[in-house]
Structure formats: structure tokens, C-alpha cells
């Protein structure tokens with residue numbers, strides 16, 4: 001058993017979507033760092049197997065919770081549970097789903113699934129931990145966005161919109177929490193080799209392999225970014241600094257330029 005240094009008492013991390021892909025690797029990495037874990041997903045059989053492995057390898061406490069986070073009752077039951085948990089120090093808002101198709105070809109059910117999971121669950125779970133994190137002036141929220149949150153492609157309109165929400169929500173939270181020791185990281189991966197591609201309707205085999213990162217590399221880079229104090233981590237971008245600065249500056253400039261009581265002169269009749 002690889003026993004972490006328990007004297008540091010990292011607390012409990014909750015990882016949503018821990019049964020596969022990115023969330024599963026976060027669960028392993030956080031267990032290796034000594035966090036007790038709450039693992040959430042619908043496939044409880046997978047969570048149980050992972051929980052057994054992590055308990056045996058790292059000697060941490062692991063609580064699997066079966067929940068469909070797009071179901072409001074099940075989401076709120078989890079919210080109630082984590083609001084009351086004072087051991088929580090880390091939230092990975094990872095569970096997400098994707099349908100990549102033209103809007104007119106996407107069912108209402110698929111649209112709602114993306115909105116409910118990628119946005120509503122992420123916001124409620126963030127809200128649920130925030131009160132405790134602020135009161136204790138301690139805690140980490142990692143929100144998994146996407147590079148598609150910066151730009152819609154014709155087949156990613158709804159998915160991109162959900163990830164743009166994650167971008168704005170996370171940037172806003174970071175501004176709210178300036179001056180505190182609560183850390184909020186936005187992770188914006190590009191294509192990563194997980195099942196989500198098959199689920200989205202665009203199989204991984206349709207992608208150029210030179211653009212696809214392994215899930216281990218993605219999560220390790222994201223955690224390295226967190227350790228370095230990055231607030232926005234884009235694992236596959238070599239030099240994001242000036243691009244992110246330009247993006248943020250353009251948003252601020254547009255907001256500043258809008259602060260007028262009169263319509264712009266081009267609209268004068």
C-alpha cells in the first residue's frame with residue numbers, strides 16, 4: 001500500500017463523474033495525494049470497484065454515491081449531503097455529457113441532458129460547497145470546462161454554450177473570492193481520449209490522433225497547473241498567457257464600451 005502522509009489531513013474530495021474518463025483519473029490522483037473521497041456517478045458497479053482499489057492502494061476512505069446528476073431530486077439529495085459535510089475541502093465538477101450535432105438535429109432530451117448536467121449540477125454543487133469553504137477560508141473547486149467553451153463549432157452549439165457558462169461562472173467565482181484562500185480553477189481541455197466522444201456521436205477514430213491527449217496526461221497537466229496556482233489551465237496549449245489576457249481584455253473593453261445611456265450614433269434616425 002502506498003500510504004499518503006496523513007499528518008497533512010487534506011480532507012475529503014468529491015469527484016463527480018468518477019466512474020470513467022477524466023473523473024476516474026482525478027479520483028486516483030487525489031487518493032494518491034491522501035484525500036478521502038466521495039465518488040459520484042450513475043454506474044455504481046464501477047464506483048464500487050474503484051473504491052475498493054483506492055482503499056487498498058492508498059488507505060483512504062472512499063464513499064461511492066450512485067446519483068444521476070441530471071435528475072433534480074438526486075442532485076439536491078447530494079447537495080444536502082455535502083452542505084452538511086465539514087470535512088470537504090475539494091470539489092471536482094467533472095461530470096459532463098456531449099451531443100455533437102446541429103441544433104435542429106438534436107433532441108430536446110439531449111439538449112436538456114447537457115444543460116442539466118454540464119450547467120445546473122455544476123452550479124448547485126459549487127454553491128453547496130461554497131458556504132463551508134468561505135467560512136473556513138479553505139477549499140478548492142475545479143470546474144471542467146472545455147476549449148469549446150471559447151468557441152462554438154457548427155455541431156457544438158449547445159455543448160459549447162454549456163461550457164461557455166462554465167467559463168463565465170468560474171471566472172465570476174474567482175473574482176468573488178479574490179482575497180480569500182478558496183481556490184477556483186477552470187480546466188479547459190481539448191480532445192482527450194475518453195468515452196465522451198462515442199457518446200457525443202463523433203467517435204475518437206474520426207479525430208486526428210495528433211490532436212488527442214491521453215486522459216492521464218490531461219489530468220496530470222491540470223493538477224500541475226493547480227499546483228502552480230493557475231486559475232485557467234489549458235493542458236494542450238503551449239503558451240496560453242497572452243491569448244487568455246487578450247480574451248479577458250477584449251471582454252472588459254466591450255463591457256466598458258457599452259456603458260452609455262444613448263444608442264450608438266450609427267443607430268440615430
Ligand SMILES: NC(=O)C1=CN([C@@H]2O[C@H](COP(=O)(O)OP(=O)(O)OC[C@H]3O[C@@H](n4cnc5c(N)ncnc54)[C@H](OP(=O)(O)O)[C@@H]3O)[C@@H](O)[C@H]2O)C=CC1
Nearest residue numbers: 017019020021022041042043068069096191192194195196
Ligand atoms: N474528453 C474530452 O475530449 C473532453 C472532455 N471534457 C469534459 O470533461 C468532463 C469529463 O468527461 P470525460 O471524462 O471525457 O467523459 P466520460 O464520458 O468518459 O465520463 C463522463 C463521466 O460523467 C458521468 N456522468 C455522465 N452523465 C452523468 C449523470 N447524468 N449523472 C452523474 N454522472 C454522470 C459518467 O458516469 P456514469 O455514466 O456512470 O454516470 C462518467 O463518469 C466533461 O465535463 C466533459 O465535458 C472537456 C473537454 C474535452
Ligand SMILES: N[C@@H](C=O)C(=O)O
Nearest residue numbers: 098146148191196200
Ligand atoms: N468533450 C468534447 C466534446 O464533446 C470536448 O469538449 O472537446
